[in-house]
Amino acid sequence: MTGDGFVRDPLQARALDMAAAADRSGGRLTLDREPFLTQVSLRLDPSLASRSPFPLPLEPNTVTEDGSHEVLWLGPDEWLVLGEPHTGAQIVEALERALAGEHRSVIDVSANRVAVELGGTGRIAVLATGCGLDLHPRSWRGGMCAQTLFAKTHVILQERLNATRMLVRPSFADYLVDRLLVGL
Amino acid sequence: MAVGIPCAFCGVRPFTEFTFGGEWRELDAPDAESDFQRVYLPENAEGAQRERWFHVMGCRTWSTVVRDTRTNEVG
Numbered sequence: 650m651t652g653d654g655f656v657r658d659p660l661q662a663r664a665l666d667m668a669a670a671a672d673r674s675g676g677r678l679t680l681d682r683e684p685f686l687t688q689v690s691l692r693l694d695p696s697l698a699s700r701s702p703f704p705l706p707l708e709p710n711t712v713t714e715d716g717s718h719e720v721l722w723l724g725p726d727e728w729l730v731l732g733e734p735h736t737g738a739q740i741v742e743a744l745e746r747a748l749a750g751e752h753r754s755v756i757d758v759s760a761n762r763v764a765v766e767l768g769g770t771g772r773i774a775v776l777a778t779g780c781g782l783d784l785h786p787r788s789w790r791g792g793m794c795a796q797t798l799f800a801k802t803h804v805i806l807q808e809r810l811n812a813t814r815m816l817v818r819p820s821f822a823d824y825l826v827d828r829l830l831v832g833l
Numbered sequence: 834m835a836v837g838i839p840c841a842f843c844g845v846r847p848f849t850e851f852t853f854g855g856e857w858r859e860l861d862a863p864d865a866e867s868d869f870q871r872v873y874l875p876e877n878a879e880g881a882q883r884e885r886w887f888h889v890m891g892c893r894t895w896s897t898v899v900r901d902t903r904t905n906e907v908g
Contacts, residue, residue, distance in 0.1 A: 709842040709892065724892040725842060781835060781847035796891045798849055803890050 658684035659763055659819045663826050670833045677771040678833055680826075683764035683814070685734035689741055690761075692727050692754040700751070702743045703730055712794050712807060721794045721807060729758075729805070762805070763822040767829065768812035776806070776813060778832040800828045836905045840888045841896045854885030857897055879903060 660667075660682045667680040691701070698705040704713045706722045713720050718740070721729040732740050737757035744755045767775065773784050779800035783789065794807040802825060805816040817825045837845040856875045862868035876882070882902050887895050899908050 725894060727893070781849060795843070797846070798890055 656685060658682060659822045660684070660765070660826065663823065666830065667826060670830050671769075674769070674771065674833055677769050678775065679766075679768035679812075680829060680833070681766045681768065683766055685759065686764040686816075687730075687732040687734060687737045687740060687757070688759045688762060688816075689730040689732070689737060689744065690727070690754070690756045690758045691730060691744060693748065694752065695726055697748070697751055697753075700747050702747045703740075710793055710795050712792055719807070721805065723794075723796060723805070761818070762816040763819050765815045765817070765822070765825060765829075766809075766812050767815060772813055775829060775832040779828060780804075780806075782806075799825065802828075836907065838886050838888075838898055838907060839896065840886075840891060840894070842892045842894055843888065846888065846891060848886075850888060850890035851886045852889045854887050854895065857883035857885055881908070 661684075664682060667682065671679045691705075693701070693705075695705075695707060698707060703715050703718050703720050705720055705728050706713045709722055709725075711722055717733050719731045721731065723729050730740055730744070737759050741755050741757050744753075748755070773789075776799070777784050780797055782795055782797050789808060791808050791810055794805060796803065796805050798804065799806075799815065799817075802817055802821040804825070807814040807816070815825065836848040838848050838851050839845050840851075856877075858871050858875070862871045880901055880903060881899055884898050884900055885895055886898050887893070900906070901908070
């Protein structure tokens with residue numbers, strides 16, 4: 650992706666709100682923006698998964714990590730490759746080269762969702778205020794992801810070491826932050 | 834907690850993540866009369882009913898679920 654001057658983070662104006670909320674929690678919670686996270690959507694027959702240059706998780710709702718890339722399972726034939734900001738072109742090229750000739754879909758969808766990282770020990774309690782998933786550690790652990798609803802918005806949750814990444818549509822980003830601030 | 838619907842891939846999830854796809858029905862019928870029945874005359878059972886549910890807010894796949902229409906118990 651080029652032309653960075655035209656790229657804008659929908660949550661830029663909320664940075665102070667988010668930092669203030671984290672301060673109020675007394676170290677129990679953090680809420681951070683992850684602007685311009687690269688997201689590439691991959692649709693592919695799962696029998697071809699081994700051809701991907703990034704290891705694709707085949708178990709539902711899990712994540713594989715490979716250096717600076719993470720791959721989320723979104724469906725039986727759908728994955729989301731996450732990478733450093735502005736690396737979409739390289740990821741797309743690597744996938745297209747490896748899967749040339751196969752029936753597939755590789756699209757840079759970085760502008761499709763905004764990433765927010767909710768961290769700290771109190772985060773699960775905050776998530777549970779708006780999410781119907783079973784977030785008990787017996788069923789929700791690091792290395793898992795899920796597409797679900799948080800309050801009224803569709804969200805992709807990715808459980809990481811001591812933090813939960815939330816991906817939402819840009820037009821819902823403000824709503825998500827407002828809703829999280831109520832829970833904090 | 835809300836009614837849980839078992840998705841073939843994701844396990845039991847709240848029904849709010851799904852859309853209802855109606856009663857399960859055959860994909861085809863041998864003649865016009867039974868095709869009319871298949872499409873327009875659902876059983877609307879009181880009790881256990883086979884239904885289709887689409888995990889629209891999740892993995893976007895269809896599952897077939899048996900739900901008790903009196904108690905919403907999913908078996």
